[in-house]
Amino acid sequence: MPGPAAAAPAPRLTSTVAKEYVHRACHAEVFLTGSEQLTDTTFAVTAQWPRAHTFFSTPDGTRHDPIQAAETIRQAGLYLAHTRFGVPLDHKFMMWNLDYTTRSRQLLIGAAPTDLTLEVQLLAQPRRSGTTVDFTLETVVRRGAQLAATGYARFTTVPDSTYQRLRRGRHSAELPAAPTVTAEPLPPARVGRLRPCDVLLAPADAPGTWHLTPDFWHPILFDHANDHIPGMVLLEAARQAANALSSPATVTPTAAATTFHRYAEHDAPTTITAQHTPGGDPDALTTTVTGHQHGEPIFTTVLTGHPDHR
Template identity: 45%
Template sequence: MLLTHVRPVAPARPALTTTVAREYVHRAAFSEVFLSGWRSTGQDTFVVTAQWPRSHSFYLSEHGLHDPLMLCETIRQTLPLLTHTSYGVPFGHQMSWSHFSYELSPGARAMCITNAPAEIELHVTASDISYRRSVPVAFTMDFQVVRDGVPLATASTRFGSHAPVLYQRLRTGRADVDRMFAGAPEPTAPATPSTVGRDRVRDVVLTPTDQSGTWQLRVDTAHPVLFDHPVDHVPGMVLLEAARQAVHALEPGRIGAVPVSMDALFHRYVEFDSPCWIKTSSTAPHSGGGRCVNVTAWQNEELVFFAKVATAPLA
């Protein structure tokens, strides 16, 4: 008699979710990786997924909203992810911003904190890609950011990718990460946290001066988020945070104004070994009772960074 053994059907396993490898987004701490996946949707088009926690140690969740600079960091992480995974840029290449902008969707309803982490989709289009010896060296990327199908923001960036030998040449003796990072001076005295919209001294990136509308950039290389790993210059995210804090300091008593848009140009690397001065200049009204402020950064009497920041009060 022939017996047939029938194996029981195993129950379907649920789809499992994790973050992308930290190496893809140039972060050292697993906890600072916001991206959870990506897929190609066509020639130079992609969907990248991310998750925002309801609370973060640095990107503060205030007034029921996620921090717009968490959006900036999420987009920043997308750049190395896609260049490594989809364009074959090797690890060890250094990336640098030349332009970055974002604008929250009107009303910013998708920025609201709910009783669950925020699931984010970034619809990315890459264009104007320059190559050197078949390896991409410069990109433009445009973003449509949605949450649960609701528009959250748009963003655009232009950035370069430098091979180690070219980066050494570009940095003219400053590319030794260990030496430059170890030689960074102690952080200068912080502004009062509430003046710049912060709760803790460690998160303050501005030092007061005796000149109105002018601060010294405060660089604390021990900060666990802004300096997640050793670098040879001040990261671009520190400059975006400095712009946000400088605008807040113009009206420190104002509650509930958020940076709804920022348009930034990165002209030069900001070095550790000389002071960098953050200045606010012309301001103008912005729709809905907000304002637009120009923020510049100067080092060794050269313009190194510019940002136009628009704020709006909470609806």
């Protein structure tokens, strides 16, 4: 008499990683689904982008926003720091650089969510000095077998006690009053956006210069309370400034390289300045965007994209 049939293998189940690992409050804003260590310095990280996202999509709704690649690369750095490099969850992160380059065809939204594999490589073993950890990552993002994006990011992590000393009394998640800007925000279409609530810029007096006017209650840009303006908000402001400078043409930056110089404070007036600069691709538009508070630079972004004159 035949024995009992062998049990079918259990299906592979997929979920996002814990939101705490990527410093997000909302589960829906977590794009990573897992990781595997391949070598001492190389990791495979899986991710998924939804077909529809209220913020990370192009105005025509046909493509994923290239900045979603930057956010996914950022999340990969935080996730690996906590799960592979031994950085405690209560340590604070400083992001010094965040670069991305995307391939537009691989950002097309299909009939199913977009599954991605990130090959993340440490450029060197994390440098440790006491309880401080400094590490740099290069990332290759694939959609199936196709290259979708590449990226580069550098982080430093410090204990909360060190962070409090660095922040000199500003270490509080309570949002102060934003600086008063009397000008009305720019029209959404001028900054490559559809919704007024997503606009971050208002006109300033000088050409090619705008005031940063973030909404601290924005559910994605300010997913959780913080004691400074997040780097991803500054990157979005840079993209909007590139569009404002090029208007009425719309520019979707397929590549950007950002250096963060210092913290952007909530309560300090922030000016964003953009100018067209020479680039390596004669068919593309290169824009350099800088942000300043009290006359000091807080970030610099060089964006490259092809203008759409429709």
